[in-house]
Amino acid sequence: MAEQTTTQTSTGSLRERSSRASGRKRKKRRNQIPLGILLFVIIVGVGIWLTLSNPAGNTALFWIIGIAFGFILQRSRFCFTASMRDPALTGSTSVTKAVLIAFAITSIAFTAIKFGAYSNGLAIPGQSYVAPVSVATGVGAFMFGIGMVIAGGCASGTLMRVGEGFWMQLISLFFFVVGSLLGAASFGWWERTFIVGAPRIFLPELFGGTDGVGNDGLAWIGGLVANLLIIAIIYVIAHKWGNRKSKNELEH
């Protein structure tokens, strides 16, 4: 895959033919690995402290999971902002396709887990994330889309970049918090005006319901397949878009 060679740094023929070949000003490079290892010790230490100080809670678990997410996001330069912005701005859809793959894999896993709980007569986990379908969601998502491109990072991207040392994202994070408070303050109005009465639609319900009646297995499969189908269709479109050579139409 072309991607694999993208980030291998090298002192190859291009550099040799450039002004850099004479080995111009070389900053003395520090090796930061010792700092990284020290940080790792601190991370483990914090994990232990959280476990001991809050044995009944989830804080240690969430800390470790957060570390994992941060590590993965930074290592892969994963950027949801880029997945939405690049198709229009640069014509690239490689991140878009990766995001879609993440949706697909996670959908399958979540559905299996949810179905497992359901078929065992247990409450289905995570259903609070099946949010109301209302004008508020559309408006909010639109605002978020604008904000993340302007700020140079989405929610996860902002946190990642704070960890990478970007001062700009520190500012972005602060105002994200302020904006959240403002949003929370006005949430009551949105609730009364648009959200109340709006349906929370769980895809399997569109295919026959999850109320213990006969064809439930099919309803769940139907819901999952529908989700994957939408993802697949968007993936194909993204793939074709990304292969376009001529980009003149895009920027003017």
Place this chain on the structure above:
Amino acid sequence: MAKEVELDCMGEACPVPLIKTEKKLEELDAGDMLIVQVDHSCAMKNVPEWARKQGHNVEIEEVDDGEWEIFIEKV
């Protein structure tokens, strides 16, 4: 005579390095070399990826902690 042009994109937020690179490359002729300086981890991935997709020769060199130079030879 092949030109060598430097493009300093240090401190720029995503996706500014890539947009500036695209614009600058348009101004150059085939055979010219553009050296893009970035310190953004996204840019050290998406600039080479874009340039390679356009068919140019690309190399990256890490010149310091968190700083890269991207060599693009216009084809």
Place this chain on the structure above:
Amino acid sequence: MKAMFDKLKQNVLYKKWFKDALPYITGAVLLSVFQVVTFVTSGNPWGVSGVFANWGAWLYELVGGSVDNMYYFSSPGAQATLDAGILAHAGTWRNFGIIIGALFASLMASGFKFKKIKSVKQVVAAVIGGLLMGYGARIAFGCNIGALFSGISSLSVSGWLYAVFIFIGAIVGSKLLKKFFM
């Protein structure tokens, strides 16, 4: 000692695990793995922006304000969370973890660098962008993670609604970025 760490930089496994950037697809798979870990261990998918609302509430209380009149914080669960404080808040630790995890990754790759503000434009962009994201995420029930990634993965139609509008927003944002912030 220094020589040992310098030699480590040449090691094949070091390069693979800590140095060279991972392909986007690898990132996608790994993020999915940890989404599932989150779901199975906590009963809920991953979310990021909800935490920021609580941070806002605690900050506000710090300067003498109170969120007790807000509908958003009116449920018993929300009040209990606020009362327990930031250090007991699991979501807060997950978000801290993301920051430190990214820092850890940068240091291990020997690629950490402070990137200072370059222009007033960047500050304005960060302020406006942050406010829009914060406000938008609250009324839309989440951000790119909680409402989009987790929403779609939870087979919720709201996730797809979010996807359509965040995409349109991103296009508008790109135009604004090119026009005013470049």
